[in-house]
Amino acid sequence: MTTDTAAPRFTADTPCIDWPRSVNNYGYGVVQHNGKRTTAHRAAYENVMGPIPKGLVVDHICRNRKCVNVSHLRLLTDKENVLIGDGPTAKNKRLSHCKNGHLLSGENIAVYVKGSTTHRHCIACGHERDERKNAKRRAKTALIAAGVKVRLE
Numbered sequence: 001m002t003t004d005t006a007a008p009r010f011t012a013d014t015p016c017i018d019w020p021r022s023v024n025n026y027g028y029g030v031v032q033h034n035g036k037r038t039t040a041h042r043a044a045y046e047n048v049m050g051p052i053p054k055g056l057v058v059d060h061i062c063r064n065r066k067c068v069n070v071s072h073l074r075l076l077t078d079k080e081n082v083l084i085g086d087g088p089t090a091k092n093k094r095l096s097h098c099k100n101g102h103l104l105s106g107e108n109i110a111v112y113v114k115g116s117t118t119h120r121h122c123i124a125c126g127h128e129r130d131e132r133k134n135a136k137r138r139a140k141t142a143l144i145a146a147g148v149k150v151r152l153e
């Protein structure tokens with residue numbers, strides 16, 4: 001494995017450096033940094049790489065939340081982090097059922113890639129949405145046929 005830039009890169013050659021002090025409920029090391037309570041890996045990143053631009057989060061490439069090895073850290077947008085991380089949204093993305101309880105597998109799943117994100121859609125929900133729309137339209141048509149004035153959207 002070769003590195004061609006000076007920027008820290010994830011490499012298996014450097015082991016994780018576990019934060020030896022206290023960790024928060026999420027398993028991240030906690031530290032006082034510039035008078036503020038922050039996570040140890042953020043502080044470590046800022047110490048080595050400089051301030052973290054607003055809106056960006058420090059992600060563990062090694063997925064070890066206690067790790068403060070800067071070459072195991074990278075900046076991501078909050079959204080990217082949510083998608084690849086272990087947070088509730090990321091877990092949700094990996095759930096086997098959609099929020100309406102349809103099984104998300106096989107023919108019930110529509111996947112499309114937009115930019116760098118992969119979207120998974122429940123086909124059954126789509127059908128139900130269409131069905132509700134159709135039912136509304138049918139109801140409206142019936143009302144119109146019966147001479148009832150309805151507001152057309």
Ligand SMILES: [Zn+2]
Nearest residue numbers: 016062067072
């Ligand atoms: Zn690590």
Ligand SMILES: [Zn+2]
Nearest residue numbers: 098102122125
């Ligand atoms: Zn569904």
